[in-house]
Amino acid sequence: MPFKDKLYRLAKRLLVSTEEAEDATQEILMKLWSKNDNIGKYNNVEAFAMTMTKNFCLDRLKSKQAGNLKLVHSNYGDDNSSLQKQVEANDSISWVQKIMEELPEQQKMVLQLRDVEEYDFDEIGELLDMKPTAIRVTLSRARKTVRERLMQKHSYGIG
Amino acid sequence: MELDRIEKLLEKYLNASTSITEEKELRTYFSQESIPTHLEQYAPMFQYFSMAKEERFTKQVPIPITVRTRRVYFKWVSVAAVAVLMFGIYFGKEYQKQKEIDYAYSETKKALSLLADNFSRGTEKVAYLNEFENTKQKIYNSN
Known part of the structure; x- marks a missing residue:
């Protein structure tokens, strides 16, 4: 599946934990597989899969919160994927990740889809069921928040 | 010039009005080594985005080939089970009927044989009576 x-990056953005x-x-992927027969009917499988992922992760988060099983935000550092190593090489880059974790879900998703996956506004609108103007506002807010927090960290001189 | 343009792009970027190509330009710009100090703070952001795109899904997904076939299989199994059940009920009924008939037959036979027994016993007794009659006749004849 190309x-x-x-899907994984979006899921990780929302759920934080690698596992x-x-x-x-x-x-x-299993669900997609089981729909294998009529998958051709969807005109955009990728968008469909992304929407599925989004809904699934939001459901997970909801059930987690309801079940008092909040995700432990500290458990993502213990894997040694190449990304993690790269991130450790540059501390301020890992801040961006932490800052993004603190964003509201909507902003997280918009920022992920736009700045990481480079989707255009129409696609994002389709995925998140939002109007383009709303996406722009959310995106602008998210970018500004990330920049501001990053500047705060810089001015504290921690890094 | 270049720097001027980047600053303008950044402004547009924060207002979320840049196009995808312009954002790509920003990303490539901030991926280089020498960035003016007043723009340095933006670098981690763009570097992170390019890096986050590199993350790969490495977990091996077990391909559920069996899922589809098994489901079909279960479907047919249920059909077969229903068919077997129907046949079972039908033949069971038939068998029960047959058994009832057999039972009735044997009961009737028993009853008839009982009757026949008693009847023959009755005739035996009647045979004695005949003997009595014969003797009486003999006596009458001799007199």
Whole structure:
């Protein structure tokens, strides 16, 4: 599946934990597989899969919160994927990740889809069921928040 | 010039009005080494985005080939089970009927044989009576 990495990255953006994201991606891929027969009917399988992932992750988060099983935000550092190593090489880059974790879900998703996956506004609108103007506002807000927090960190001189 | 343009792009970027190509330009610009100090703070942001795109889904997904076939299989199994059940009920009924008939037959036979027994016993007794009659006749004849 050519876009499974995209699904995974979106899942990880929302769920934070690597394991959770992997499970979610696997779940989505299985669901897609079981729909194998009529998958041709969807005109855009990737968008469909992304929407599935989004809904699945939001459901997961909701059930987590309801079940008092909040995700542990500190458990993502212990894997040693190449990304993690790269991130450790540059501390301020890992801040961006942490800052993004603190954003509201909507902003997280918009920022992920736009700045990481480079989707255009129409696609994002289709995925998140939002109007282009709303996306622009959300995106602008998210970018400004990230920049501001990053500047705060810089001015504290931690890095 | 270049720097001027980048600053303008950044402004547009923060207002979310840049196009995808312009954002790509920003990303490539901030991926280089020498960035003016007043813009340095933006670098981690763009570097992170390019890096986050590199993340790969490495977990091996077990391909559920069996899922589809098994489901079809289960469907047919249920059909077969229903068919077997129907046949079972039908033949079971038939068998029960047959058994009832057999039972009735054997009961009737028993009853008839009982009757026949008693009847023959009755005739035996009647045979004694005949003997009595014969003797009486003999006596009458001799007198």
